[in-house]
Amino acid sequence: MATVISRRKFMVRSTVAGAGLLVGLRFSGPMLLSQESEKAKKKSPVNPFDAYIHVKPDGKISLIVAKSEMGQGIKTGLAMILAEEADVDFNAVSVEQAETRPDIYEHMGTGGSGSTMENFMPLRRAGATVRELMITAAAQKWNVPKTECDAKKGLVRHTKSSRQTRYGELVEAASKLPLPDPDKVPLKNESEFELIGHATPRVDIPSKVNGSAGFGLDVRVPDMLFAVVARCPTFGGKPAHFEASKAKAAPGVRDVFEIPALGKDMYTAGGIVVVADSTWAAMKGRDALQIEWDRGPAASESSASLRESLRAAASRPGKRIRNDGNVDEALPSSAKRVEAVYEFPHLAHATMEPMNITVHARDNEAEVWAPTQSPDWVQRTVAKLLDLPPQKVIVHTTLLGGGFGRRYMADYPAEATQIAKVVGKPVQLVWSREDDMTHDFYRPAACHRMRGAVNQAGHPLLWSHTITSTSIGAFWGAPDKLEESEVGGAKQMPYAIPNVRLEYAAVPSSVPPLWWRSVEHSFNGFAVECFIDELAAGAGKDPVEFRRGLLVKPANWKPKDEDDPDPSRLRGVLDIAAEKAGWGKPLPKGKGRGIASYHSFGSYIAEAAEVTVSGKDFKIDRIVAAIDCGQVVNPESVRAQAESAIIYGLSAALKNEITIKDGAVEQSNFDGYDPIRIDEAPPIEVHLLKSKEDPGGMGEPALPPAAPAVANAIFAASGKRLRRLPFQLKT
Amino acid sequence: MAPIQLLINNSPHEVEVAPDTPLLWVLRDKLNMTGTKYGCGMGLCGACTVHLDGQAVRSCQTAVSSVGSKKITTIEGLSTDNSHPLQKAWIAEQVPQCGYCQPGQLMSAAALLAKTPRPSDQQIDSAMGGNLCRCGMYQRIRRAIHRAAGEGA
Missing domain, CATH: 3.30.365.10 (Aldehyde oxidase/xanthine dehydrogenase, molybdopterin binding domain)
Structure with missing residues (x-):
């Protein structure tokens, strides 16, 4: 009972x-x-x-x-x-x-x-x-x-x-x-x-800690086979001809066949499938394929040309998202103008466990073992492709070897279902690291143009922000919602400035975009928190004092929308991060402190970075984070999530970018896209504020402040503004 | 394909595979010992780390035919009941997040402590630099290694 x-x-x-x-x-x-x-x-x-x-x-x-x-x-x-x-x-x-x-x-x-x-x-x-x-x-x-x-x-x-x-x-x-x-x-x-x-x-x-945890790749079921897919290196390309005799003759290979690319809602590349007795046999069989690719309509795309398009779009008016006061009004001649352009590359999720899934299509039903963030979408996808009612598709969610947004997509489940339909036995689709890195759905590339001014007394007069990116909304086919996943955090720019404008323009690209840990906050947090720092410098004010003075909560304050931050909570974390970092205490020459304070996913996080700059090199000496995520459930998990998001954000700030040449991703493994390693990871101190507010999220919000805190610290140490990611400190 | 004899975690195994098959895939696909992970296939991430006669090696770069009579130790051989000092330290410091890289991290750490019972931070950096953790749990890994070293791993 x-x-x-x-x-x-x-x-x-x-x-x-x-x-x-x-x-x-x-x-x-x-x-x-x-x-x-x-x-x-x-x-x-x-x-x-x-x-x-x-x-x-x-x-x-x-x-x-x-x-x-x-x-x-x-x-x-x-x-x-x-x-x-x-x-x-x-x-x-x-x-x-x-x-x-x-x-x-x-x-x-x-x-x-x-x-x-x-x-x-x-x-x-x-x-x-x-x-x-x-x-x-x-x-x-x-x-x-x-x-x-x-x-x-x-x-x-x-x-x-x-x-x-x-x-x-x-x-x-x-x-x-x-x-x-x-x-x-x-x-x-x-x-x-x-x-x-x-x-x-x-x-x-x-x-x-003993190898018994079951991830997607660890699924083992009787009579299972393993499959890999050879996909066209360019997005939207497909096989023109292929010769499979050598692959078919390779030891352990059971079958070789073509699957078509699937369109909207599935987003698979299609390609040539090799099914074998083991993962290694399938990979070797794939190596033996001879394929001539039709590189498709996007074969000439490059990051260099995309960068030019983004910069050009950022200098034109875009769709008006926020307009307070009038940023076009003539400024007093004594006003100090500040301008900056920030640039952001495509980024891969690069989960440690590459994409994979195991599917068994049986008569009138199917069983799936999926490392997924969206098992219900997997179920609908598999059901649709097998022409089954969803309840006839059993989906087991395994542990995930990292998600970061990538495992929300149902592309690999769709691909595996196409294969399982042909194979008839349980089949594990394995993406190699190269497959995972070259056929990810990437953090959009973006360019932000900022314009601001401060008066003689050091008060900001205007803030103008134009965002251009390869819109996630465009990818989903939502032409009226191109800005939807692109403007968060910039729209809610929290500083009390009389004239504020935000505009957005999408730039077309064939590189498929997706939510990457903290989504648009990964670049909007950088733009807002670096530019407020640039305005502080323009005003000749201390970056913490300057922010504090602009985080004003009017007596009758009400959030404009559910993502609108409470200025006093933002100031609360700013104060604690500054205090714990020893803000204001003198540092030796070559060292500097920077700060960033940001709200996303319901949580308020300020991070202070301390860096040492020597010539073209710099080192992050430590990161101090202050967190107000409302009522904390498990403080141990909150700390770990903060450490994780900070390192993930710093990997992007310091090292990682995905570049496109001739329509294809140039990086294919951890040699070309190398996240932060243990010797590069700065010590991170996390301070939790006591709060009785509703819990906020913690998977993502510690990421956005990390990169701007470091960029601002490098400015403090060296006078150099880093406005393009990943950072390159040129002497 | 001649049978190949392997000694894994003190148990003898016989497999029939192409001699150039990486040890990683023999463990995972032939022997269903899935604790050892595939991450990159190029020896860049360390997720596949095992020991050969106590030395940490990347099993994705180790042809099964090259193992010979060397003793193979995998994460399952560290202990299955979490009694190894490193496993205890990993739990005490709450190291794993997603956990996928951790078998490799633990095997690299175990090889380090076997040679260098009290490693410095620098020695930890150089021994663990080949192991990526995309969840970024590096300072916990460092603390856990020091903790295990303090308890005489």
């Missing part, structure tokens, strides 16, 4: 009182849907509750998590929230990966730093509901008033009669009770938290 509770069930049980239909079984989605009232459907929450809670007679609780674990520690964090409010030991909660059932879980995608934000309150309410039901069941059993009972650590107690009983013993009775209104169950006061806000070891770590 067991109780299963979900947000949906709260609704069902509150409308079908006492039905007890969910006891002892995992309910099926369609049944629930048919029983759900119209009112409940309309009440469908913005942040969907997407976990099951399964209280077992032994008192253990299973939490079924419909989010992907890619290193962010989400399984631990969500279990902590549940255990806190259910009032059970953390160790009493086990976490299971959800089946791919969008009919039940609604929103299975893991991205936008959203998993904690989405689940915090629903899981608190769910946990509190468990506790409430247990208390009610015990009170009825003992025939005492509920108010005389209390629950703690998986036990319900009646102090007056010195009786107590375990949750497990109450499960059967509790499961027959009507559910309380989830919006009214008593929640703990933050001061009572024993788990939330307290460092808790991650549940996924033990398996990650």
Whole structure:
């Protein structure tokens, strides 16, 4: 016997009182849907509750998590929230990966730093509901008033009669009770938290230190084969002719065939597939293919020509996104003008585990093992290509060897399905590192033109920002929303300046773009936080004092949109980062400090960098981060995510770029695209601010401030402004 | 294809593969020992690191025919119950995020500590510089190596 509770069930049980239909079984989605009232459907929450809670007679609780674990520690964090409010030991909660059932879980995608934000309150309410039901069941059993009972650590107690009983013993009775209104169950006061806000070891770590953790590439099923694909090096190219006899004769090769490129919503390159008994045999077979490519319509694209197009577009008017005051008004002759152009290359995600997936297409059904951030999209994609209803496609989400946005895409699942359809056996599609780097979906290339002015007193008069990039919206085929994934953070530029304008223009490119950790904030954070630093220098003011003076929160302040930062929280992290970094204390010649303070994904993060510049070289001596991400769930995970995002951002600032020549990516492995290594990684100090605000995200927001903090520190140390990434310090 | 004898984690194995097959793929695809990871295939990332007679090598660059009688140790041979001091230190410092590179990191660290029981930061840099971690957990890796060294790995 067991109780299963979900947000949906709260609704069902509150409308079908006492039905007890969910006891002892995992309910099926369609049944629930048919029983759900119209009112409940309309009440469908913005942040969907997407976990099951399964209280077992032994008192253990299973939490079924419909989010992907890619290193962010989400399984631990969500279990902590549940255990806190259910009032059970953390160790009493086990976490299971959800089946791919969008009919039940609604929103299975893991991205936008959203998993904690989405689940915090629903899981608190769910946990509190468990506790409430247990208390009610015990009170009825003992025939005492509920108010005389209390629950703690998986036990319900009646102090007056010195009786107590375990949750497990109450499960059967509790499961027959009507559910309380989830919006009214008593929640703990933050001061009572024993788990939330307290460092808790991650549940996924033990398996990650002995090789037993199962990533996508580790899937092994009986009779499986392995496949690789030879794709045209250029985007949009295809095979003109191919000769497969040598490949077919290679040891272990089972089959060689062509698959076509799939269009919108699939975004695969197509190419020549080699299927073999082992990954190595497939790779060797691919080496033996002779292919003549039709390099397609984009064969002449280059990063050099794209850079010119971006620069040209940035000097023309674009689509007006924000316009406060009038930036065109004549400036007083005494005003000091400041101008800058910032340039950003394409970037690859380069997850440590290259793209891969295992698909078994059987008669009338399919089974998939996917390292994915979007199992429901995988399911829809596979179903569509096999002409099956989605519920006939079983998708198992494995651990992900890094995601960073790349594993949201359903291209590799589509490709593997094309192959599985032909092969008929379970087949693991393996992308080599070269495949992964040359056929990624890249962080857009961009150019930002900034114009500003300060008056004689050092007050800024205007801020004009033109963004041009290879729009993600254009790639999705949304001509009216080209700026949608490009202007965040620039639109909400937080400094109090009377005349502000933001414009956007998309520049066409055949290089497929996608969300890359922190998306547009990766370049908008740089532009905003470097240019405010340039304005401070123009005003002859200290960069921290200058920012502080412009982070003004009016008495009647209200956010303009959900991404609009609270100036006082931004100033709060700025102050702490400055203080902890020893801002203002003298440094030896050649050293400098820089700062950047930025809001994204609901969190406020300031980072101070200290660097040493010597000739053409510079070294980052340390990074100090101050974080206000609202209510912290697991401080250990928040720190780790900050360290991770900072290093990821610094890899892009210091070293990485994807360049295109003759329509193809020039970098193919970690020699040409080499992320930061241990000897280059600066020490990172993380300071967490105490906050009772709603949790913000932490997967991404520590990334945007890292590069501008370093660029600003290099300016402080050397007087040189670095305006093009990756940095090159020329003497 | 003559059978090839291998001694892996003190157990004898016999495989029939082309002699130029990298040890990595023998472990992963023939023996289903998937703890050793594929990351780059060029010896650039270190995810495939194993020991041959205690020396850290990149298994993606090691033809199976070149192994001979050398003892192979993989992540599964470090310990399966997380009792190795480095595994304990990795847990104590909460090192892994996605975790994909960690078998290789641990094998490089184990080879380092076997030769240099109390490594300096510089020695850690030079021994671990071939192991990429895209989640950037480098300062935790450094701390964990020092911790294990302090506890006599």
